[in-house]
Amino acid sequence: MREVSKYGKTVELAISSALEELNATADQAEIIVVERPRSGFLGIGSKKALVRVTLKKTPFDSGIDFLKNLIEKMEISAHVQVSDKNGRICRCQFVGHDVSQLIGKHGQTLNALQYLANLVVNKNADHRMTLMLDVGNYRETRKLALISLADRVAEKVAKTKKTYRFDPMPSFERKIIHSELAGKSLIETFSFGEEPHRYVTVAPLNK
Incomplete structure (x- = not known):
């Protein structure tokens, strides 16, 4: 959980500076005013405002903490x-x-995590x-492999x-297969089963 402390001539300026560093909006953070500004007498004893701003924990943080503990x-x-x-998405x-x-055969370990x-x-x-x-460039490499495999299977x-049945795969990989074969005139694709065992089948098109 990220936290920063910032000084500013006013409380508002200190908060703005902290939120900018955190790349966050006020509703995404908890803000504590540690010290309010003080003008002093003739400039003597003046103090700037001091705030402490902490990013609120999000559901993504819970998922990341889970992964950290697991590995x-x-x-x-x-x-x-x-x-x-x-x-909505955290990469x-x-x-x-x-x-x-952490990759496993055909990304099975990575997909399970x-x-x-x-x-x-x-x-x-x-x-x-x-x-x-992801691990390195694995997802892109896997995508290209799935596209190549889908074309061979369709042929x-x-x-x-x-009919050909693929091994179970996550939804974003099934989408790659469906998208790649959507324009093929002699075959059609379907998804069957329940997550996480849902799979794609490629069947000849009956006309």
């Missing part, structure tokens, strides 16, 4: 770094020497919030007329 218990040398965040990176251990973290995030959220986890299904 500590896993005895993996890594930490969570936030790369981008707004009110994070695992950074450290042992981060490759992301799924659990999002359960924590949305437990007390008043709207849907999504925490996206095979169109040729053999046999």
Whole structure:
């Protein structure tokens, strides 16, 4: 949880300076006026205002704390770094020497950690919030691999007329498959099952 203390000629100026450093708005922070300004006598004994501003804990912070505790218990040398965040999406990176251990086969470990973290995030959220986890450039590499695989599968299904079933994958990966194959004329795609075991099938189009 980030906290800054700032001086200013007025309380308002001190608060404004602190919020600017935190890149936050007043409703996202707790503000304590430590000292009010004092003009003194003929400039002698004057004091500036001093405020302490602390960012409020958000559901994303709860998810990140959960991940930090988890990787500590896993005895993996890594930490969570936030790369981008707004009110609905928070993108994070695992950074450290042992981060490759957090990917797993086809990203299964990374996806499981992301799924659990999002359960924590949305437990007390008043709207849907999504925490996206990555390790290095893995997500982009995985996306390109899925696109390539989807194209090969579509070609095979169109040729053999046999339905193909992908392994279960998270919704954002299923979306990659659906989007890539949406324009194919000889096949169609469906999603079946319940999270986190929902999967995509590619079937020949019956005309």
